[in-house]
Amino acid sequence: MSTPYVLMGLLAGGPKHGYDLKRAHDARLPRAKPLAFGQVYATLGRLARDGLVTPAGQDQDAGPERTSYTLTDTGRTALTTWLATVEPPLPHLTSVLLAKVVVSLLVTDISQARSYLVTQRAAHMARLRELTALKADPDATLSDVIAADYGIAHLDADLRWLQTTLSRVADLNKEIAR
Amino acid sequence: MSILHARGVVRAYGHTPALRGVTLNLTEGEIVAVTGPSGCGKSTLLHCMAGILRPDAGEMIYRDQRIDTLSEGERSRLRRTEFGVLFQFGQLVSELTAAENVALPLLLAGTGRRAARTAALSWLDRLGVADLADQRPGEMSGGQQQRCALARTLVTEPRVLFCDEPTGALDSLTGEQVLSHLVRVARQQRTTVLLVTHDAQVAGYADREVALRDGQVDSSGFGVEVAGR
Numbered sequence: 001m002s003t004p005y006v007l008m009g010l011l012a013g014g015p016k017h018g019y020d021l022k023r024a025h026d027a028r029l030p031r032a033k034p035l036a037f038g039q040v041y042a043t044l045g046r047l048a049r050d051g052l053v054t055p056a057g058q059d060q061d062a063g064p065e066r067t068s069y070t071l072t073d074t075g076r077t078a079l080t081t082w083l084a085t086v087e088p089p090l091p092h093l094t095s096v097l098l099a100k101v102v103v104s105l106l107v108t109d110i111s112q113a114r115s116y117l118v119t120q121r122a123a124h125m126a127r128l129r130e131l132t133a134l135k136a137d138p139d140a141t142l143s144d145v146i147a148a149d150y151g152i153a154h155l156d157a158d159l160r161w162l163q164t165t166l167s168r169v170a171d172l173n174k175e176i177a178r
Numbered sequence: 179m180s181i182l183h184a185r186g187v188v189r190a191y192g193h194t195p196a197l198r199g200v201t202l203n204l205t206e207g208e209i210v211a212v213t214g215p216s217g218c219g220k221s222t223l224l225h226c227m228a229g230i231l232r233p234d235a236g237e238m239i240y241r242d243q244r245i246d247t248l249s250e251g252e253r254s255r256l257r258r259t260e261f262g263v264l265f266q267f268g269q270l271v272s273e274l275t276a277a278e279n280v281a282l283p284l285l286l287a288g289t290g291r292r293a294a295r296t297a298a299l300s301w302l303d304r305l306g307v308a309d310l311a312d313q314r315p316g317e318m319s320g321g322q323q324q325r326c327a328l329a330r331t332l333v334t335e336p337r338v339l340f341c342d343e344p345t346g347a348l349d350s351l352t353g354e355q356v357l358s359h360l361v362r363v364a365r366q367q368r369t370t371v372l373l374v375t376h377d378a379q380v381a382g383y384a385d386r387e388v389a390l391r392d393g394q395v396d397s398s399g400f401g402v403e404v405a406g407r
Binding site for chain 2: 121
């Protein structure tokens with residue numbers, strides 16, 4: 001899970017309380033899975049327990065008192081180590097998409113397989129159009145564009161892989177039919 | 179409202195069929211991507227719809243008028259006044275500056291020199307390359323050349339814009355800039371766009387996608403046989 005490190009990264013610039021952290025998270029990772037306030041406070045609690053962050057004072061701007069947190073030296077070291085650790089590139093070639101396509105190509109009901117593949121491709125293209133429109137919006141922030149680029153690149157890779165897979169299967173079928 | 183309709187279009191090169199009965203309807207203001215693998219007939223379809231090639235059979239109807247039966251001269255006039263075509267390499271005239279290149283279609287149509295230059299400068303500005311007005315193509319990057327070529331295509335304010343792999347020769351960020359400009363202007367002008375591409379990311383800019391396979395429309399979208407085993 002990267003949430004603790006994302007929160008520590010957001011604290012690297014200076015102390016923040018939970019509400020600010022949640023807002024900063026949503027601004028920097030606008031298309032990420034939503035992060036609940038409860039999750040922010042629970043994560044801060046665990047980070048404080050482990051000595052990675054520490055309370056840095058209380059704020060009260062016309063509202064309830066809020067505790068700001070700051071990164072400790074241990075936290076800064078943990079963040080640096082996390083950033084320096086290379087993510088294993090695709091250690092396991094598994095995904096629901098991969099499994100479904102393989103199973104589709106194995107099933108004997110060709111029309112069912114065809115229907116799934118065509119519908120899946122259409123869904124990928126629809127999402128690709130959605131993200132392209134989001135990116136091309138003149139009001140898009142840099143974070144929006146970066147997130148959309150990430151999604152578009154992955155959807156494009158899936159589409160290319162689907163296309164190549166079907167071409168391979170078509171070639172194989174032709175060979176068998178000869 | 180339909181603006182351009184290809185109905186059962188057939189076209190071959192010698193004995194090699196390129197299009198085998200393609201029907202495609204473009205409505206006013208929409209952006210349609212034609213996709214498919216190499217050799218599927220997508221560029222031939224663009225050439226037929228743009229009146230560059232004459233179909234062997236089938237009909238091409240532009241605003242309720244058959245255009246496949248027009249003479250070469252009439253189709254050429256249609257291309258100059260109603261259509262715009264942008265290829266992978268913008269094909270700017272290397273001896274002319276960007277402004278002169280963009281003004282050229284207007285000058286050929288009889289517009290006065292001053293008015294043509296004013297319009298050319300305005301289009302270069304809309305495409306973010308006004309500062310290149312006095313530069314020749316050899317002094318520009320590929321992306322800058324393609325934006326100037328797009329300005330030259332749009333200066334006559336075509337009703338239908340045909341783009342054949344318009345960003346195929348550009349890196350992804352430069353291609354994105356060209357496409358963003360193209361789509362923004364097309365939306366503002368309500369220009370219909372037929373965008374031929376093999377790239378899903380480019381097709382993502384379109385309102386819808388039509389895939390071809392072996393010269394026919396492929397409803398699966400894949401452009402290859404979709405079969406289970």
